[in-house]
Amino acid sequence: MSDAKARRVAVVLFNLGAPDRPEAIRPFLHNLFADPAILRVPPPIRPLLSALITSRRVKPATENYMLLGGSSPLLAQTEAQAQALSAVLAQRLEDIEARCFIAMRYWHPRAEAVVQDVVRWQPDEVVLLPLYPQYSTTTTGSSLTEWRAMAAKHDLVVRTASVCCWYTQPGYIASFARLLAESLEAARMSLPQGTKLRVLYSAHGLPESIVTAGDPYQMQVEAAAAAMSAAIGLDTFADTDAVVCYQSRATPQKWLEPSTEQALAAAAADRRAVVVVPLAFVSEHSETLVELDIEYRHLADRLGLPGYVRVPTPTLDADFIGGLSDLVCGMLTDGPGVCRDAHSTPCGAAHRDCPQRRRVRA
Numbered sequence: 001m002s003d004a005k006a007r008r009v010a011v012v013l014f015n016l017g018a019p020d021r022p023e024a025i026r027p028f029l030h031n032l033f034a035d036p037a038i039l040r041v042p043p044p045i046r047p048l049l050s051a052l053i054t055s056r057r058v059k060p061a062t063e064n065y066m067l068l069g070g071s072s073p074l075l076a077q078t079e080a081q082a083q084a085l086s087a088v089l090a091q092r093l094e095d096i097e098a099r100c101f102i103a104m105r106y107w108h109p110r111a112e113a114v115v116q117d118v119v120r121w122q123p124d125e126v127v128l129l130p131l132y133p134q135y136s137t138t139t140t141g142s143s144l145t146e147w148r149a150m151a152a153k154h155d156l157v158v159r160t161a162s163v164c165c166w167y168t169q170p171g172y173i174a175s176f177a178r179l180l181a182e183s184l185e186a187a188r189m190s191l192p193q194g195t196k197l198r199v200l201y202s203a204h205g206l207p208e209s210i211v212t213a214g215d216p217y218q219m220q221v222e223a224a225a226a227a228m229s230a231a232i233g234l235d236t237f238a239d240t241d242a243v244v245c246y247q248s249r250a251t252p253q254k255w256l257e258p259s260t261e262q263a264l265a266a267a268a269a270d271r272r273a274v275v276v277v278p279l280a281f282v283s284e285h286s287e288t289l290v291e292l293d294i295e296y297r298h299l300a301d302r303l304g305l306p307g308y309v310r311v312p313t314p315t316l317d318a319d320f321i322g323g324l325s326d327l328v329c330g331m332l333t334d335g336p337g338v339c340r341d342a343h344s345t346p347c348g349a350a351h352r353d354c355p356q357r358r359r360v361r362a
């Protein structure tokens with residue numbers, strides 16, 4: 001007897017992409033700074049400015065990636081997440097065969113090749129799931145724009161639903177909240193009694209001008225931080241407060257503040273140990289393993305902070321992967337209806353182009 005499932009759903013997981021070997025660092029950075037969603041300058045000057053910024057970034061980026069053995073673990077981590085999500089979906093969906101694909105924005109596997117893999121697999125529908133909890137035009141927006149262009153180019157004409165943002169998705173919040181609570185507990189056990197603590201919700205930054213132009217990312221970062229604080233009952237701890245800050249400044253413009261460096265200096269002045277939550281990242285890569293675990297830890301030492309603990313990203317945590325499966329199921333034509341509204345909180349009036357408001361595209 002055949003066990004073929006009635007319907008095929010392709011789930012496409014999006015992330016930034018990263019160099020897989022030292023020689024890939026320059027072309028990866030070139031792809032990133034050539035993206036008009038990232039570098040918002042008039043077209044005539046983009047190639048020149050992009051080449052200039054890429055050249056300046058190659059050396060520090062190479063130093064960072066060499067600390068990780070010359071490449072980023074981002075793709076391997078995303079592959080493991082895809083496998084875990086496939087396993088959960090296989091259990092949850094009786095008549096649907098769900099297959100996960102990965103599309104990276106600035107390094108392989110790139111959207112053009114992945115669209116063709118999806119076309120060959122002949123799905124009945126496609127669910128696009130960016131692995132960015134908070135929507136930004138620079139990340140989710142850019143990935144979905146590229147996907148749509150490639151889908152049109154290669155005739156992927158099938159019902160496609162996009163998850164926009166999921167910054168208060170219960171599995172994501174529960175997972176980070178538990179990891180945060182464990183880290184707070186470990187910090188309290190290891191530090192001298194009476195040491196005050198500060199939770200630093202450290203998100204990847206953005207140029208301020210992009211937020212002013214209507215990007216909802218900062219609002220969503222703040223809402224996610226508030227949801228995590230509420231989940232652990234932070235306001236009931238007399239010895240702990242919380243601050244949102246922004247890391248990874250990568251261009252000369254003014255970026256969102258306070259920067260994570262500024263927040264560390266403020267914590268030092270207030271004699272507080274910090275517990276850092278990388279809430280905009282859901283797996284490990286250069287921004288967590290190098291910037292948070294090496295650079296900012298050294299800075300914290302130099303500043304004389306009483307303690308520095310970094311909360312791990314959810315990666316394969318069961319609550320988190322379960323949350324991703326809820327998002328997928330919520331987008332299916334006649335799914336189990338576990339999470340019908342992935343947009344559990346509105347993404348902001350400024351987010352006019354929210355794909356979730358137009359869930360289904362022919």
Ligand SMILES: C=CC1=C(C)c2cc3[nH]c(cc4nc(cc5[nH]c(cc1n2)c(C)c5CCC(=O)O)C(CCC(=O)O)=C4C)c(C)c3C=C
Nearest residue numbers: 016018038061072074136138139204206250280285286287
């Ligand atoms: C989580 C959301 C992210 C936003 C928003 C974002 C915006 C953004 N990024 C750059 C420039 C760089 N980002 C780099 C690495 C990087 N960025 C994100 C995520 C967001 N970026 C991730 C997950 C990673 C890690 C990739 C990896 O190493 O695995 C880099 C490369 C590393 C480095 O040189 O520091 C650059 C450059 C800009 C300019 C920007 C918004 C305008």
Ligand SMILES: [Fe+2]
Nearest residue numbers: 016204248250
């Ligand atoms: Fe980035």
Ligand SMILES: [Fe+2]
Nearest residue numbers: 164347351354
């Ligand atoms: Fe949205």
